[in-house]
Amino acid sequence: MTQRPIILGIVGDSAAGKTTLTRGIAQVLGEENVTIICTDDYHRYDRKQRAEMGISALHPDCNYLDIIQQHLNLLRTGQPILKPIYNHSTGEFDPPEYIKPKRYVIAEGLLGYSTRGMRDSYDVKVYLAPPEDLRATWKINRDTRKRGYTPEQVMDQLSKREYDSEAFIRPQRQWADVVVSFYPPPDEMKQDDLLLNVRLVLRPTIPHPSFSDLLDRPDNHLGSAVRLGLDRDMGKPVDVLEIDGHATSEQVHELERLMCNEVPYLGQFCSLNGNQGIGKVVGTTGETLQSFPLAMTQLLITYHSLKAANVFQSLQQIPARV
Ligand code: G6P
Numbered sequence: 001m002t003q004r005p006i007i008l009g010i011v012g013d014s015a016a017g018k019t020t021l022t023r024g025i026a027q028v029l030g031e032e033n034v035t036i037i038c039t040d041d042y043h044r045y046d047r048k049q050r051a052e053m054g055i056s057a058l059h060p061d062c063n064y065l066d067i068i069q070q071h072l073n074l075l076r077t078g079q080p081i082l083k084p085i086y087n088h089s090t091g092e093f094d095p096p097e098y099i100k101p102k103r104y105v106i107a108e109g110l111l112g113y114s115t116r117g118m119r120d121s122y123d124v125k126v127y128l129a130p131p132e133d134l135r136a137t138w139k140i141n142r143d144t145r146k147r148g149y150t151p152e153q154v155m156d157q158l159s160k161r162e163y164d165s166e167a168f169i170r171p172q173r174q175w176a177d178v179v180v181s182f183y184p185p186p187d188e189m190k191q192d193d194l195l196l197n198v199r200l201v202l203r204p205t206i207p208h209p210s211f212s213d214l215l216d217r218p219d220n221h222l223g224s225a226v227r228l229g230l231d232r233d234m235g236k237p238v239d240v241l242e243i244d245g246h247a248t249s250e251q252v253h254e255l256e257r258l259m260c261n262e263v264p265y266l267g268q269f270c271s272l273n274g275n276q277g278i279g280k281v282v283g284t285t286g287e288t289l290q291s292f293p294l295a296m297t298q299l300l301i302t303y304h305s306l307k308a309a310n311v312f313q314s315l316q317q318i319p320a321r322v
Contacts, residue, residue: 039109
């Protein structure tokens with residue numbers, strides 16, 4: 001009988017920022033407390049086979065979704081898995097890896113919410129939805145710097161995979177508790193990763209911090225850097241939190257202070273960890289990303305994870321579902 005791990009899902013299309021966000025959250029939670037799983041490892045075919053078959057890695061048939069689900073369930077109950085490894089450099093599979101879940105498990109990938117069983121495995125589901133032109137820029141940067149492709153090859157892949165993105169990846173947005181969209185401020189002539197705004201769609205499928213209480217406090221100095229509103233997402237009403245990439249460092253600290261003081265569990269976490277999560281986060285290609293939107297997202301997601309952890313703690317022990 002042990003306290004079971006908290007499972008966080010990060011899903012989105014290729015180069016939507018999943019790995020960067022995952023790393024940022026792991027930094028906040030403490031890397032020693034986090035097991036990261038990338039579902040690319042569950043591709044059914046290697047690169048050569050996919051090319052021969054004319055199937056993309058985004059197609060459900062190209063992935064062992066049933067084994068992802070099985071492994072998530074094992075991790076959720078604290079059990080180890082023997083995880084396959086897809087090697088992005090060679091396009092082939094390496095020998096599998098023995099993985100034991102730590103206190104938090106982050107499962108990131110393309111198709112993590114495509115079956116009911118998978119969706120039921122997470123405590124918090126995040127979907128990353130940057131504007132398509134920004135995603136294309138990120139994909140070109142990553143795949144040319146880290147995966148040995150030319151910009152033309154990446155553009156070609158993007159257009160070849162568009163059908164699968166629309167059919168299989170984007171519909172998963174509907175299942176997310178939080179939809180995260182980083183986007184350049186509309187007035188920005190030059191796209192700059194350091195100055196991205198972030199828009200968080202907060203679905204009522206999990207409890208969210210009471211942002212309206214925080215933002216309505218007369219003693220806050222956030223100005224218009226953080227805005228809360230109502231919108232519709234995929235036909236349903238949602239709360240939307242917008243955070244300005246131009247926020248000053250004073251405003252950043254103010255938000256951190258408010259959240260750490262006001263949000264139960266998060267405050268506890270911040271004091272325990274000496275605010276170590278608030279700072280620069282390094283992207284997958286080594287660039288330093290602007291800390292604010294990421295830190296904010298991390299805080300938010302951290303809050304949910306800790307809240308879930310606390311609920312489990314209060315139940316004392318979770319019987320393993322073996
Ligand atoms: C996309 C996805 C990856 C996936 C890859 C497989 O780039 O972002 O997550 O593993 O497709 O294709 P590859 O380029 O390795 O043959």
